[in-house]
Amino acid sequence: AGSVRMPAALCGVVGFKPTAGRLSNSGLLPLNWTVGVPGILAATVEDALIAYAAMVDQSRPAHSQPQLNLPMLTSTHCMPNIRLARYGKWFNDSSDNIRGCCDKALQILRAHYGWETVDVTVPEVEEMRLAHYVTMGAECSASLAAKYLEKL
Numbered sequence: 813a814g815s816v817r818m819p820a821a822l823c824g825v826v827g828f829k830p831t832a833g834r835l836s837n838s839g840l841l842p843l844n845w846t847v848g849v850p851g852i853l854a855a856t857v858e859d860a861l862i863a864y865a866a867m868v869d870q871s872r873p874a875h876s877q878p879q880l881n882l883p884m885l886t887s888t889h890c891m892p893n894i895r896l897a898r899y900g901k902w903f904n905d906s907s908d909n910i911r912g913c914c915d916k917a918l919q920i921l922r923a924h925y926g927w928e929t930v931d932v933t934v935p936e937v938e939e940m941r942l943a944h945y946v947t948m949g950a951e952c953s954a955s956l957a958a959k960y961l962e963k964l
Contacts, residue, residue, distance in 0.1 A: 815848075815851065816828065816829045816851030816852070816853065817829065819853060820853055823853075825853055825854060825855055826852075826853070826854045826855065826856060826857050826859070826860045827851060827852070827853055827860075828851055828852040828854070828860040828864060829849055829851040830849065830850075830851065830852075830864060831849075831877070832849050833869070833876070833877060834864075834868055834869060834877065834880070835849070835850045835851075835864075835867050835868065835869055836850075836867075836869040836871070837850065841955070842955050843951065843952045843955050843956070844947070844948045844951040844952055844955070845951060845955075846947060846951065847944065847947055847948060847951075848951075852864055852867070857885065858885050861882060861883070861885060864882075865882055868880055890925050890926075892926070893928075894925065894927040894928070895927070895928045895929075895930045896918065896921065896927055896928070896929050896930065897930055897932045898918070898929050898930065898931050898932065899931075899932055899933070899934060899937075900931055900933075901933075901937070902937075
């Protein structure tokens with residue numbers, strides 16, 4: 813749960829988890845095939861975009877994925893009318909320091925780009941989190957059982 817997101821957050825780098833199927837799973841251990849997606853850790857957003865562009869799986873039929881449109885990072889054009897979802901329950905479940913940094917980041921985005929922050933509620937988020945853990949555990953166990961069970 814968070815093999816891209818968590819290391820990036822803890823190491824101060826960019827983590828990018830692409831849409832499932834955009835990057836090939838070839839060569840990866842099939843630990844959790846329904847939720848696992850190869851991702852990118854990079855120093856900057858630009859580095860992540862360059863790596864992503866180089867790694868995109870072009871072998872899939874064009875109709876199986878939407879067309880890939882990579883942004884121009886040198887453009888100064890801002891996308892208008894962006895709404896940033898803020899899930900208060902998780903947002904507030906952090907230290908004062910982290911919450912302050914997040915509040916400041918949202919204020920900067922609102923002031924600089926004119927974006928809006930919208931508070932959202934996800935009623936079944938706890939059930940979704942638990943289902944995700946069960947799925948990952950079951951898939952990891954199934955993936956590794958044949959190879960490692962006899963060694964336990």
